[in-house]
Amino acid sequence: MKATRSRILALSVAIGVGVLTALPATPQDDTAFEEIVVTTRKKEENLQDIPIAVSALSRADMERAGVKELNEIAHHVSSLQFDRGYSPADTRLVIRGLAPTRGRPNAATLVDGIDISSEAIGVAGGTMLVNPRMLDIERVEVVKGPQSALFGRSAFAGAVQYVTRDPSDETEGEFALDGAEEGYYTFKGSLSGPLGERAGYRLNAMYWEEGGFYQNSITGNDIGGGEGLGLAVTLKFEPNDSSSYKMRVEYSDDEFEPMPQANIPFNGINRVPAAASLCNGGYVNDDDCDGPAKIIQDHLLRTRAGDPNDPAVFDDMDHPGVIGEIPDGDELVVTLTPDYRQGIGNDDFPGATREVLRFSLIADWTVGQGTLSSLTGVADADSGAQMDLDKIAEAGPNGMDTSIASQIGHRWSNTSLLSQELRYVSEFEGRFNFTLGAQLWQEDVEQNDRNNTIITGGTYCSLLRIKPGPFAPAF
Secondary structure, three states, X not given: OEEEEEEEEEOOOEXXXXXXXXXXXXXXXXXXXXXXXXXXXXXXXXXXXXXXXXXXXXXXXXXXXXXXXXXXXXXXXXXXXXXXXXXXXOEEEEEOOEOOOOEOOOEEEEEOOEEXXXXXXXXXXXXXXXXXXXXXXXXXXXXXXXXXXHHOOOOOOEEXXXXXXXXXXXXXXXXXXXXXOOOEEEEEEEEEEEOOOOEEEEEEEEEEEEOOOEEOOOOOOEEOOEEEEEEEEEEEEEEEOOEEEEEEEEEEEEEEOOOOOOOOOOOEXXXXXXXXXXXXXXXXXXXXXXXXXXXXXXXXXXXXXXXOOOOOOOOOOEEEEOOOOOOOHHHOOOOOOOOHXXXXXXXXXXXXXXXXXXXXXXXXXXXXXXXXXXEEEEEEEEEEEEEEOOOOOOEOHHHOEOOOEEEEEEEEEEEEEEEEEEEEEEOXXXXXXXXXXXXXXXXXXXXXXXXXXXXXXXXXXHHHOOOOOOEEEEO
C-alpha cells in the first residue's frame, strides 16, 4: 500500500494581548532565586511572570540530573510522558494523559520556535524529526494545556520546545565519553568560539552504540541494541545591535535492532454485546451470519490442515484477553520470527532505521518598539521498520520457525516539511503588548506499507494450497 498526504496551512494570524499585574513589594529574606528566562509567549520573559502552566529545565538542571537523552526530561517534569510505540522511531509525546493515536499529534514539538511536529499516517508518534540524543540544548520548556494560538493546531494538549545553544564568546570545547556493561557507550563532543567580533560558531558531534541485553529464544541472538551518529553546525551573526541571524544544520542517522517484546498468551475470552456484532449476535461460522465478517473470513482464513475438528476461528463476538496479574519482564520469553528472506538460520529482521536532516534560519530585527522575526525551517526524514508484529514463533531445528503463520511488518516512509513564519512582537512600556504573526506551513508524507503479510510455514504449508516450501508467503 502506498499512501501520500500533503497539507498546507497558510496565513495563520494570531493577536494576543497580555496584561500583567504587578504585586506590591514585600519584605524578602536573603534567599535568592535563580531567574529562569523562557520564550513561551514568543518573547523572552521571566518564568514567574507569565500566567501559563510552564515547566522549564535549564542546561545546568539537566547536567545535575544526569539527563543523557531528551526523553529523560519526563522524569523531571510532571504530566509529561514519552512513550515508544510501533518502533524506536515512533516516539509518542503525551501531556496530561492525552495520548495520540494516528494523524496529527495533539502536542506540538518545537526547536528554536519552529514547529517540527510531523504527520503520523499509519501509527502514532509525530516527534520523528527530533534526535533525542543531540544534547546541545540550552533549555527545555514544557507548556501544559491548550496553546494553539501560540504553537499551532498541534498544541491541543500542550507543547515541548527545545532551545539550542548559541555560539560562545570565547573558544571552548566539551567532550564526554560514557560507558557501561552490555556494550553501551556514547561519545559526545562540541567546539565553539567566535568568528571575528560579530559572529560565532558551534560544532556538535555524537556517536552511540548499545549492545542488546535481551535474547531472541528462536535465533539465539541478542536484540534491543542499536547504533547511530549525529552532527550539528550552528552559526550566528550579529552585524549590528538591532539585527541577528542564527543558522543551524543538523543530521542524524540511527539504526535499531528489533525491540525485545514478548507476547503474553491470553487466558480468557471477553464477549462483546450482541448489538455490536457483525454476525447478528452469533459467530462467523453460523449459517445465519450474513454480515461482512463472513466475507472477511472467506478471504483471509481457512480451516487449518483441512481438519474440520480444528477450525480457524474468526468472529467478532469473542475477544481474547489476559485476566489476572501481568507477568514480570524477566518471566517472559522473547519469541520473534527469524528473517525468512535469509533462509533457514539464525538471522533476525533488521529492525528500524531513521535518518533526519534539518535546516533552520532565524532572523531578528528591531523595528520601532518591537522585534520583527523570520523563522524558516526545512526538514527531510526517512524511516523504516521490518520486524515481527505478533511476537509469536515456535522454535524448530536450526533456528527454523515452525509456527503455523507469522505476521511481519514492513513499513517505509519519507517526510518533507517546510515552515516559514513572520512575527512581530511589541515591547511597549505599559501593560498593553501584542503579537502578530503569519505562517506558511507544508508537509508531504509518502508511506509504503507492507504490513499484515502472513508468512506460513511448517507441515501445513502445502495443505493450505499454498506453494510448498519451508517459508511461503500468503496474502
